[in-house]
Amino acid sequence: MDENCSSIRADLLQRLQSLTQHAATDDTLPLPDLANQLTELANHMRLASRNAALPPAPRAATCDTAMDTGPRGAVQGAPTDAAAFPGQQPSKKQRRAPREFDFSRYRTRFVALELMYVGWSFQGFARQDNTENTIEGVLFSALRKVKLVPEAAATPISDLNYSRCGRTDRGVSALGQVVALRLRSSARVDEPEAPLELEYDYPRLVNKALPPEVRVLGWAPVPAEFNARFCAQYREYKYFIVQQRLQPSPPPPPLPPAHSEAKTASAATLQPGGDNGAISTHAVEGSGEAQGGPSAEPLPGPVPDPEPNLDPDSVSDLDPGTSCCSFLLDIDAMRAAAAHFVGEHDFRNFCKPDVATVRSFRRRILSFTINPVSTSTADKAHQVFAMTVRGTAFLWHQVRCMAAVLLMVGRGQERPEIVSKLLDVETTPRKPQYSMAPEEPLLLYACGFSSLRFRRSTPAMDGTMGDVAGLMHRHLIGAALTAACHSRLTKDDRCTEDVAAARSGVGGSAPHIPLERRQTEPSVEERMARRGLPWPPEPRQPGRGEGTGGADEEGEDDAMME
Structure with a gap:
């Protein structure tokens, strides 16, 4: 085996190792993309193996050509050493520049998330323009980091059909807060909706990017007309x-x-x-x-x-x-x-x-x-x-x-x-x-809904229980x-x-x-x-949703922003 083909073999093995490490550390990597990239790499290996039997000069040229062809089905952001197009000279240290994640390739799913947080060190639940130190601030930062929602500049939060059950104030904590919004699904746009068993483990993904005082406990698919505020039947x-x-x-x-x-x-x-x-x-x-x-x-x-x-x-x-x-x-x-x-x-x-x-x-x-x-x-x-x-x-x-x-x-x-x-x-x-x-002794303990059953995975709950135990031991x-x-x-x-x-x-x-x-x-x-307002005010139209006493005014729940 000459030096050139030995280098090709080393590069192929390095690409395989990089792909394996990327798949092990990135839970958001879709299985179809992983399969496509493995298939492409296997084809390159077979081509290099066949070329090993050719005469030295053609074999070297053919091997170079094999390495010049980069994986066309690679996941965005996945590490690779091959060049992007045929004809370019590869380099062991060369890395493809990261491209913007293409959310249009994936379906979305409208879900409800159950949140727990200790609010003593946060400036309230609702996001604010002058600080990121709010529960919503760190939540959306985590959602963007794990590529479940686009960046704010690309998609405003209003386009995600976002709603919340309660709006807790500075220093107030929660165990059963509920929000609803559209998140990226594991299914591609050209595929049917993913079964719940094959959908992303949303709590596990998001909790990795959240501070320990904030945790997602569970998730549930909800219909398009669901509103976390108006559909709530009670708050406790x-x-x-x-x-x-x-x-x-x-x-x-x-x-x-x-x-x-x-x-x-x-x-x-x-x-x-x-x-x-x-x-x-x-x-x-x-x-x-x-x-x-x-x-x-x-x-x-x-x-x-x-x-x-x-x-x-x-x-x-x-x-x-x-x-x-x-x-x-x-x-x-x-x-x-x-x-x-x-x-x-x-x-x-x-x-x-x-x-x-x-x-x-x-x-x-x-x-x-x-x-x-x-x-x-x-x-x-x-x-x-x-x-x-x-x-x-x-x-x-x-x-x-x-x-x-x-x-x-x-x-x-x-x-x-x-x-x-x-x-x-x-x-x-x-x-x-x-x-x-x-405000510190106040806890939003539960939000009640008639037909909402949250899904919880064992890995996500094990991690959350460890985090909560750490906080409890500290206090x-x-x-x-x-x-x-x-x-x-x-x-x-x-x-x-x-x-x-x-x-x-x-x-x-x-x-x-x-x-x-x-x-x-x-x-x-x-x-x-x-x-200069009349009292009593003019009656409003009946509120949306199925809740028996859902909020009629924005931010009416106890502990609004001060």
Whole structure:
């Protein structure tokens, strides 16, 4: 065997090795393309083998010609050492320049994806122009990287029939978020639709390009008329709170008087005195609620300030140091208050009103429970509870507003009946100023659809379970670390008096002002009049889809972008 044919043999073997490595590392490589490229390579090998028996001079020319002919059926982006056209001299180091992926060669499939994400480090779910650090931002970046959707410049997202079930806010997490869109299929345009068993394992492909905090759990084929937002029959949220099991030393303050009694009651009625044992360790009021100091009586009626300055976050009902809602809570009182939410009500006093898009503030709550969470804990002095609410749809920040009021009830600052009073918009047409509960404990737990069964593969789920276990271990270690610090500090005799003072509210914390005595925001009617809009607005046509209570306004689900 002369030197020239030895070089051809080495080149053929190198091409075979490159093709094998490419097929092993690229799960998106279609089987028909792989078969075509292997067939082409086999033909080159047979041709080189036949030419080995020819005289030396013709054999060398023929072998060169064989190597000059590149694989015409090569997959785009697959590595190859052969030249692209006959007549060109090959080179061992030569590589074909990558060409743009041709999506027109493949069919598409309309699918629903089930997503899980821990949203603490993201700027919300919806994509934004000024940052890529959103759930949708990293999702579409991953879809483009694995060539399941074209680049944004070639195909706008609107052309993918994209829809989402919920629009969670900054810091909010999800376990059952659902989106729908068109993705590239494994079948070519000239082939019939691929059977589900032979379709791409979409979760496995996309998860390789996603950060560990975001995972695709499953996929399902859906009909062309499916819309993840309008076809949802319910959304279920969980809001996690911490019950402090240790009995604090100071006695609880009395429950606030009823609204009729408050008109004649003095500020002295807020002095500490025992009653039912459901007490608050901290209650900090913002300057916007108690004009002129803690003892000043707020003026009734709407706040004269313009609407943009009425951000509920400017009014603090929780100490910033207790953002995880850790108190000695009266869980039974909270359950009694939560029962008032069930049914169809006007929730304008339990949301951030968005009069520009919302047509109605009536929503239907299907269930509301408060139960302990069975989980490993590093601190026996605390118990985690989950407030689980299921409804057909939710208003902007509705869940966090409901959680905030329930926490006031649990701390003994409000009676359970305050919920029914705030739901009665005839007697309470204006929302009292109060801050929402923090966003980190909120989880979009599930989105319900009547006929949607997600497909999950064992390899994809094994990888996801490992990623979730890693995140869980990280947070368990963090909980154990902070619990050790807390235990050490509580046993330190040198800071016992300071800790007791902090628990009793001494050191700058203002007394709780009952919701019925607080300043109020403008009513919905006043907001609409300010914008020159009629109220009630003109009714819309019935919404699309099969959902029994699908969203009627864009971004109405709890936790919209701030």
